[in-house]
Amino acid sequence: MSRASAGDRAWAQRARRARTLRAERPHAEPLLSFYLSLLELQAPLCDPTDATRWLQAVRAPDTSDLPRLQLERLPLDELSPRFGAFCQGIPETAPEPIVRAARTVSAAGRETRTDLLLALLTGSDFQTPAGTLGCDPAPLAFLPRGFLSPLAEALSDLVTLSGSARTPTCPQCGWPPQVSMLDDEPDALGTRRLVCALCATAWVFPRSVCPACGTSGDEGLQFHVHDALPHVRVESCRTCRRYLKSVDLRVLGLAMPLVDDLATVELDLWAAEQGLEKIAPNVLGL
Ligand SMILES: [Zn+2]
Ligand SMILES: [Zn+2]
Structure with a gap:
């Protein structure tokens, strides 16, 4: 079984579960429909070839170091155009504040997008960039998170999880x-x-x-x-x-x-x- 098929299967399973839940729980329909469109944008980003190439840069130096991945060391400037395309792909059916933030970020400069990716990975506050770009902080933070999450997942798949780590935050990437x-x-x-x-x-x-x-x-x-x-x-x-x-x-x-x-x-x-x-x-x- 290749890495690609494992990743693809995880995405397909989530989509299948979201469709089942959408049918069973009509009040969650708009939310789950948006989630399904997000999954379509995310699935191709979870590329094991890229992840293998980046692993060297982000892997913690010592195998006993936690978290195992230092994602802020990803080549964020190289990722910026892809992040722009992700924002452009946010459908009009998304919640309005997200659509507005996505249009603003895809029209912004490359450096702005790089800064947003770095802000997410360093746990920085989104108030200041939100003020500069004229959008709300929460939908603005949604964009780099939606974009980086599949990359983080692909990288995490390549790193062996230490069985003994019983930490309150993720032993792989440090998130809660x-x-x-x-x-x-x-x-x-x-x-x-x-x-x-x-x-x-x-x-x-x-x-x-x-x-x-x-x-x-x-x-x-x-x-x-x-x-x-x-x-x-x-x-x-x-x-x-x-x-x-x-x-x-x-x-x-x-x-x-x-x-x-x-x-x-x-x-x-x-x-x-x-x-x-x-x-x-x-x-x-x-
Ligand atoms: Zn408590
Ligand atoms: Zn994690």
Whole structure:
């Protein structure tokens, strides 16, 4: 099996799951339709040939260093025209603030686009570039994230994940977790994995520990389940008031955590009503 077929299959599986959820959950239809158009733009970016070429530049010098990838060392200036094309490809059916930001960024200079890619990878604030370009920070940050995420995923696929890393952020790229997942494994029932918000790596993390602040026990996680969604629950922390969703693959093996997270907006709305803040908003900003 080649790397390309593994990557292509992951993209096809996400699209299939998004189409299933769109049919089952009509209220999530606009969101999932936009996500499907995003997947079409992202799939060709996940190129294993490019990733192999860039790996040398971004791999951490020592195999014990975490995160394993230093993505801010990607050739961002070389990527800038491709990022421009990605922005141009954002369809008119996207949410209006994203369409506006995409048109602005594709018309901007190469250097502006390079700066936006670097801002995302260094965790910089988008307020200043948003002010300069005359758009909102959230849709502006969506663009480099949507563009860089498939590249990060392709690079992550090339680096062996250290089995012992039980870090609260992604051992491959350093981003926070998007979603949590539970599954039975031959040697460990109910193993919890966190799934990275940028590179989609899944890594093992203790079940009872809050990934945002490290608290466990009575002061740590509590769980909220919605009757209509038995396979997705909200894991929120009593101490830091952050949350993420957990997708239980033992209840629904067909679920795909990153996609099911997008399709269950009602849980995010419920969490916002409780005054909870998501550890990492998903790619659509929810
Ligand atoms: Zn990652
Ligand atoms: Zn916490």
